[in-house]
Amino acid sequence: MSTDVKTAAAGQQVAPNGVKLPVYMDNHATTPVDPRVLEEMLPYFVEKFGNAASRNHAFGWAGEEGVETARERVAKLIGATSKEIIFTSGATESDNLAIKGVAEMYREKGNHIITAVTEHKAVLDTCKRLEKYGYRVTYLPVQKDGLIDLDDLKRAIDDKTILVSLMAANNEIGVLQPWAEIGKICRERGVLFHSDGTQAVGKVPIDVNKDNIDLLSISAHKMYGPKGVGALYVRRKNPRVQLAAIIDGGGHERGMRSGTLNVPGIVGLGKACAIAQEEMAAESVRLSGLRDRLKDKIMNRLDETYINGSVEHRLPGSLNISFAYVEGESLLMGINDVAVSSGSACTSATLEPSYVLKALGAGDDLAHSSIRFGIGRFNTEAEVDYVADRVIETVERLRELSPLYEMAKEGIDLKTVKWAAEAH
Amino acid sequence: MAYSDKVIDHYNHPRNVGSLDKSSSDVGTGLVGAPECGDVMKLQIKVNPQTNVIEEAKFKTFGCGSAIASSSLATEWVKGKTVDEALSIKNMDIVKELALPPVKIHCSVLAEDAIRAAIGDWKKKQETTKPAAVEAK
Numbered sequence: 001m002s003t004d005v006k007t008a009a010a011g012q013q014v015a016p017n018g019v020k021l022p023v024y025m026d027n028h029a030t031t032p033v034d035p036r037v038l039e040e041m042l043p044y045f046v047e048k049f050g051n052a053a054s055r056n057h058a059f060g061w062a063g064e065e066g067v068e069t070a071r072e073r074v075a076k077l078i079g080a081t082s083k084e085i086i087f088t089s090g091a092t093e094s095d096n097l098a099i100k101g102v103a104e105m106y107r108e109k110g111n112h113i114i115t116a117v118t119e120h121k122a123v124l125d126t127c128k129r130l131e132k133y134g135y136r137v138t139y140l141p142v143q144k145d146g147l148i149d150l151d152d153l154k155r156a157i158d159d160k161t162i163l164v165s166l167m168a169a170n171n172e173i174g175v176l177q178p179w180a181e182i183g184k185i186c187r188e189r190g191v192l193f194h195s196d197g198t199q200a201v202g203k204v205p206i207d208v209n210k211d212n213i214d215l216l217s218i219s220a221h222k223m224y225g226p227k228g229v230g231a232l233y234v235r236r237k238n239p240r241v242q243l244a245a246i247i248d249g250g251g252h253e254r255g256m257r258s259g260t261l262n263v264p265g266i267v268g269l270g271k272a273c274a275i276a277q278e279e280m281a282a283e284s285v286r287l288s289g290l291r292d293r294l295k296d297k298i299m300n301r302l303d304e305t306y307i308n309g310s311v312e313h314r315l316p317g318s319l320n321i322s323f324a325y326v327e328g329e330s331l332l333m334g335i336n337d338v339a340v341s342s343g344s345a346c347t348s349a350t351l352e353p354s355y356v357l358k359a360l361g362a363g364d365d366l367a368h369s370s371i372r373f374g375i376g377r378f379n380t381e382a383e384v385d386y387v388a389d390r391v392i393e394t395v396e397r398l399r400e401l402s403p404l405y406e407m408a409k410e411g412i413d414l415k416t417v418k419w420a421a422e423a424h
Numbered sequence: 425m426a427y428s429d430k431v432i433d434h435y436n437h438p439r440n441v442g443s444l445d446k447s448s449s450d451v452g453t454g455l456v457g458a459p460e461c462g463d464v465m466k467l468q469i470k471v472n473p474q475t476n477v478i479e480e481a482k483f484k485t486f487g488c489g490s491a492i493a494s495s496s497l498a499t500e501w502v503k504g505k506t507v508d509e510a511l512s513i514k515n516m517d518i519v520k521e522l523a524l525p526p527v528k529i530h531c532s533v534l535a536e537d538a539i540r541a542a543i544g545d546w547k548k549k550q551e552t553t554k555p556a557a558v559e560a561k
Binding site for chain 2: 325326327329330333334344353363364365368400401402403404405406414419420
């Protein structure tokens with residue numbers, strides 16, 4: 001390692017330019033809780049511990065008050081009314097509730113669901129399960145830039161279609177689907193539109209009414225709130241969306257999601273939404289600036305690096321780059337004081353490279369070579385510079401080690417080589 | 425995933441990185457794996473024609489840290505061995521030495537394949553070029 005690192009007092013490493021190590025730049029995976037969020041949550045553990053469903057004493061009322069304030073804040077962020085917000089354990093549950101809930105409730109109307117190949121597993125695997133129960137699912141392909149073709153969507157809708165589920169922002173490549181256009185098409189065709197807003201809500205403006213969204217999944221821990229809490233927006237009029245519950249019990253959350261409410265978590269989600277709403281405009285300018293700085297620094301120094309997904313339609317803090325001839329996990333190992341993710345098979349449990357990157361048609365080799373950078377609220381310019389330097393020096397070192405880079409430099413077209421691939 | 429100290433050491437200080445002249449008659453080249461699978465190893469050996477001892481070994485690897493470590497270790501092990509001795513190196517020896525977890529066993533398999541491929545290439549060259557090679561010495 002050529003970058004000198006000295007040990008600071010509390011065991012924390014500090015790089016020469018003052019950057020504290022390790023650097024966290026994986027904000028699509030999760031985000032730290034904003035201290036302002038934590039501060040609002042804390043009273044709800046010990047003092048205001050009441051069950052929000054306890055209607056006959058002050059402990060319950062205090063809990064309920066916290067929950068209802070949060071409900072209003074979540075609703076406000078997305079242009080909804082508070083009665084349309086159902087609290088859940090997170091976006092995975094929200095996706096399950098939206099899709100399974102609609103599937104069961106609208107079974108007589110139809111059995112066809114439309115989604116896309118690059119959706120999160122919470123949507124894809126939910127749809128796959130429904131296929132076992134006799135539902136028909138269309139998985140739309142994506143174009144090279146990761147966006148769906150709206151004409152594909154129009155063609156896929158038929159008289160049995162009950163739901164379109166398409167995410168707002170992709171968790172791996174950060175591209176933004178044209179959800180307002182999708183909403184418009186769905187509304188015209190009388191089909192419900194669910195969007196997984198896990199990565200997008202709180203980062204980019206979403207208005208459920210302007211954008212014709214009927215169901216929207218929300219997660220707290222992607223926007224500086226706590227883990228284990230999320231919400232589902234369920235439209236109440238024009239049209240009124242009805243859902244079959246997937247968790248039965250005490251009839252909480254208008255019967256759509258039973259179970260004692262996670263009051264501190266919900267309070268945290270509410271505060272996270274309030275901060276996001278207030279700071280979104282300025283923060284998205286700052287994050288796009290940092291992202292472009294990272295991109296320019298890396299791409300000005302390294303040849304054969306490719307951005308995965310649309311550059312234009314992209315989350316502010318999101319960057320996914322493939323470094324040709326370098327395998328992603330070995331790159332992560334080289335920048336071990338920087339926390340980022342790779343689409344490489346070696347970093348996944350399945351030993352398959354990212355299905356999202358494969359869907360872009362970039363080829364498995366580039367999927368193996370990808371790194372996802374997620375710049376967030378607490379990242380600084382100095383950190384971006386440090387990360388860029390570490391990536392550049394590590395890619396250069398690994399390319400010196402790479403037989404593929406050597407072959408490419410010799411002018412050999414790697415696509416024409418007959419590889420003696422082993423069975424693995 | 426936590427890497428063993430030996431994997432980290434080979435990754436940070438890979439042994440015998442580089443290339444030998446693949447057209448030379450006493451050099452054997454093995455290229456195994458495929459880019460789509462996420463690992464490609466090139467392992468080269470230079471064999472003394474009199475003694476059949478591997479005098480030099482070089483590698484380049486595209487792959488994860490365990491793949492880099494496996495091929496780096498393979499070059500260390502084959503050096504100084506005769507061709508026949510080198511063929512007795514088994515992937516499980518590499519697994520043991522580097523403490524590879526089960527999901528990384530294929531890296532060791534690839535390294536063993538690379539050794540065999542390099543030796544195979546060298547042997548093929550000896551069949552076709554032997555008279556010339558002997559005369560040259």
